[in-house]
Amino acid sequence: MPTSANIEDLLRRLSRANIFKDREKLRPDYLPENLPHRENQILRLAEILLSPIARGARPSNVFIYGYTGTGKTAVTKHVLKWLERKWGYNNTSTLETFLYSRSDVVRVITTIVNCRTENTNYRILRALLGVLGVEVPFTGLSVAELYDRFIEVLEKNESLFVVALDEIDQLIDKSGDELLYRLTRINSELTRSKVTIIGITNSLNLRDYLDPRVKSSLGEEELVFPPYNALELEDILKERAELAFQPGVLDPGVISLCASLAAREHGDARRALDLLRVAGEIAEREGAQKVTENHVKLALKDIEKDKTVEVIRTLPLHSKLVLISVYLLWKQGISASTGEVYDMYCRLVQRINLDPLTQRRVSDIISELDMIGLVQAKLMSKGRYGRTKYITLAIPEKAMLEGIKDDSRLSAFV
């Protein structure tokens, strides 16, 4: 329980802290001026888009692959923005740009839609119409109606519309590839305008799910983003750290530690930045003058704990009960056998008036929990006294309690 003295103390430390200059610069949605080690991808995407525009033609559709945190979204935004800035005509809307080529004027409009938030056909069309200045109601119209309006307003605009669909796999999971199919075919319905689609995904096998027709038209050009290695991550972090932190507050080694930790997990720049930011925040809370490697280690634990809690929270009920059984036995100092865990589990289940699963199933659940690292199960043979797994809790008690605290039935057990 925080007392007022605690809070005073915290406030005093925070006001004294002088760690961050601008922590927003470490957020994943911040778009930096420079994208180190993505020069090739930027160039390639710019080339794909620009050279046809200069000839007055429609650029090919592009499919962009790469793991999370490899800079796909940032590069796309960067290129679209660059298009505007370089050829922008001091336009009222920042999303629109005029591009002169030879004699005729081509009007280019760009947008990027995140399919995680706009994850239905309706909502995406609605977002696209919004960019073109047409407001439609949240609901009430049919998708076909929106589509018709979309065509209509596009024709009126006489423009090239470059649409980037970020996290496109989310859309396909939820609503299939019908809209995608229509969008890739839309140019045959248009005479005075053109549409170019950029599909962005981190799912490398997404192609297998796609309608082959969508696959071929969306994949006219493909761009693959390789993961960053530790050195590249270091460059990225250095640049951001300069913007985000006060000069000299980072201990030497902090950045390279963040980079190497993140590089271990498929070179995810977002994770590296998170690590650095959380380390900074921990240092700030402590009232420290500097961010040290130790802060990074604490940050790693923090981030991992959050992940663990989330994993527990989303576990099915019976898996949670098994986990709690292991926890209770562990608290009594018992490294429990499968049989003991099963007994404990049966008692818990009875107390909330449910039918227990069979031991066979519980044995599988234990293996699953072992696999995701919540418990540790070691197979032991006690000769005459049988063969069993010895199961212990593999996570901090705090994370365990945090993970079950919002289910009152379960939290009553601990």
Added chain:
DNA sequence: CTTCCACAGGAACCAGCGGACC
């Protein structure tokens, strides 16, 4: 050497459910 414990874990099967299809 044999026995036998206390399970591990494979195989087959089944209920329920969401989605595709007519």
Added chain:
DNA sequence: GGTCCGCTGGTTCCTGTGGAAG
């Protein structure tokens, strides 16, 4: 609006097994 179908998560039944005890 029925039906078919594949998937998930469960059950039943079963065989396999390392090593202390006898």
